[in-house]
Amino acid sequence: MTVFKVVRVDLSTEKITEEVYKEDLVRKFMGGxxxxxxxxxKEIPKGVDPLSPSNKLYIFDGPLSGLATLxxxxxxxxxxxxxxxxxxxxNAGGNFAYMLRRAGYEGIxxxxxxxxxxxxxxxxGEVSIRxxxxxxxxxxxxxxxxxxxxxxxxxxxxxxxxxxxxxAGENLSRIAGIRFSDYERFAGRGGVxxxxxxxxxxxxxxxGTRDLYSLVIDRRRWIEETGKLAQRLASGPTxxxxxxxxxxxxxxxxxxxxxxxxxxxxxxxxxxxxxxxGEHIKQHYVVETHACAQCPIACTQHVEVKSGPFKFLGxxxxxxxxxxALGADLGNxxxxxxxxxxxxxxxxGFDTISLGNTLAVAIELAKKGKLKLPLDWGDPxxxxxxxxxxxxxDGVGDELxxxxxxxAMKYGEPEAFVGSRGQGFPAYDPRALKGFAISYITAxxxxxxxxxxxxxxxxxxxxxxxxxxxxTPECIKKQAKIVVYAQHLMALSDSVTFCKxxxxxxxxLFENDLAHLFNIGFGWDTTPQEMLTIGERIFNVERLFxxxxxxxxxxxxxxxxxxxxxxxxxxGHSATRMFEEGIKEFxxxxxxxxxxxxxxxxxxxxxxxxxxxx
Numbered sequence: 001m002t003v004f005k006v007v008r009v010d011l012s013t014e015k016i017t018e019e020v021y022k023e024d025l026v027r028k029f030m031g032g033x034x035x036x037x038x039x040x041x042k043e044i045p046k047g048v049d050p051l052s053p054s055n056k057l058y059i060f061d062g063p064l065s066g067l068a069t070l071x072x073x074x075x076x077x078x079x080x081x082x083x084x085x086x087x088x089x090x091n092a093g094g095n096f097a098y099m100l101r102r103a104g105y106e107g108i109x110x111x112x113x114x115x116x117x118x119x120x121x122x123x124x125g126e127v128s129i130r131x132x133x134x135x136x137x138x139x140x141x142x143x144x145x146x147x148x149x150x151x152x153x154x155x156x157x158x159x160x161x162x163x164x165x166x167x168a169g170e171n172l173s174r175i176a177g178i179r180f181s182d183y184e185r186f187a188g189r190g191g192v193x194x195x196x197x198x199x200x201x202x203x204x205x206x207x208g209t210r211d212l213y214s215l216v217i218d219r220r221r222w223i224e225e226t227g228k229l230a231q232r233l234a235s236g237p238t239x240x241x242x243x244x245x246x247x248x249x250x251x252x253x254x255x256x257x258x259x260x261x262x263x264x265x266x267x268x269x270x271x272x273x274x275x276x277x278g279e280h281i282k283q284h285y286v287v288e289t290h291a292c293a294q295c296p297i298a299c300t301q302h303v304e305v306k307s308g309p310f311k312f313l314g315x316x317x318x319x320x321x322x323x324x325a326l327g328a329d330l331g332n333x334x335x336x337x338x339x340x341x342x343x344x345x346x347x348x349g350f351d352t353i354s355l356g357n358t359l360a361v362a363i364e365l366a367k368k369g370k371l372k373l374p375l376d377w378g379d380p381x382x383x384x385x386x387x388x389x390x391x392x393x394d395g396v397g398d399e400l401x402x403x404x405x406x407x408a409m410k411y412g413e414p415e416a417f418v419g420s421r422g423q424g425f426p427a428y429d430p431r432a433l434k435g436f437a438i439s440y441i442t443a444x445x446x447x448x449x450x451x452x453x454x455x456x457x458x459x460x461x462x463x464x465x466x467x468x469x470x471x472t473p474e475c476i477k478k479q480a481k482i483v484v485y486a487q488h489l490m491a492l493s494d495s496v497t498f499c500k501x502x503x504x505x506x507x508x509l510f511e512n513d514l515a516h517l518f519n520i521g522f523g524w525d526t527t528p529q530e531m532l533t534i535g536e537r538i539f540n541v542e543r544l545f546x547x548x549x550x551x552x553x554x555x556x557x558x559x560x561x562x563x564x565x566x567x568x569x570x571x572g573h574s575a576t577r578m579f580e581e582g583i584k585e586f587x588x589x590x591x592x593x594x595x596x597x598x599x600x601x602x603x604x605x606x607x608x609x610x611x612x613x614x
Contacts, residue, residue: 031065250320288302325356548613
């Protein structure tokens, strides 16, 4: 039997309880994003302020977490978002998921609010709440070491799992993330770090020695089968490229198709992209490559800038999204300035995507004379001090700490916000990569590339090649169909859990492999289609949270995406037709009307308990 063991910690009362969810519920929602979203829909009261003690924070592994060398050390955070005011989920790698499970639990639910700063220690199944007033205020790197030492470990984040927030989370910035070990892994989106801060929770430390292979039926067969899959994963061409260059191998690729958002989505082509590309940074600044726990791909790139005006101490973990957000999105082609801003964001505890989007909105407002700041495209100097001010809500930093959507609305410039559901778009322009004209807009957590990653099929040709600029009726139908499939697969991956990079090659991990693994590992009799149905059920549960809140139910294309791209390979293209026609196809495939599921869809998915929301 597959069970899911959770510890529930109420910081207001200091009550600690255990709950075990049995196989029937695991087979409906898995763990991770799926089970956490189901519980959030049932447990978080309608209309609750996300920063109040009544909000809940779910930090969940999945049934495969830490159990196979298939990039399965992923942890998902689910909560009501301070940024969007509705449900969000954020995902991180590293070693936390592996260590949490070895400590005896698949998930943590945090409730209430401590009177003073605390951290949670889970060690060999024993759970305690410890004072953290002496750690509060520390930046994330120093906080990680301090938490480890206070919990009795060496100050080496490979020794235990750590989750912590920085000043951005402590000061309730709506774009704060949670840093996970090992080394600057972030669950960034939706302001999840602010929820931790609102609970006076500085961090969580987890460690244990539970034998995870004892959870499968046949240890030898499990190791043999997962070993074969790991070799297959590592052999894929995209996996090999990720290992060499990290995720920033995408910079030149996406720019070459005219899909790299530049200067707050003014256009889709950045003239200085080469300077901040994965190839250039690999040659000049990368000092180390390593992997999350149990990952055969090993895409993590660590960089150093040792001299000049943008030097910083130690190493920084950098990614494509971060480099775009603090580079091309700001018109910033200085690689050392980009890396300095990334390091600063990681230490202060920001989601780099929303940070870049917010700074881009600020620059646009400044250039229009609405925000009295000395900001301009391609001038990173003033941004260093501004980011620090945002973390501490100092002066104008207080306004920017509210995030891109609120900043644009406050100054009467709604078009300056380019996103959906109150969250800005990531590093792909849906006018050039038109699958995002559907997947960005329908993503349940708001502007998001990982609920369905269209470059998988538009650039990499997995599961099939689709022309990203094609807008014939046949192409629109195909895009909608693949987006729906990808949303199911991605919801499943976040709930199993395994890394989405496992799905970027045809040699990757898909629903047929997952069905096989659950059948041989846990004695299930499931099918690939049943696995995808779990993903569909999860996606519908998330949409029901919006329906319950009466917020962000309608799927809307932001005005700037209706304008044609003025420069680059996708010049003359907009996202209007793909969205207007594609959303109709999308709703028909989903069994939705006006952005929400019908009763028939809920019944088919076994979600009748939520019919009262319709």
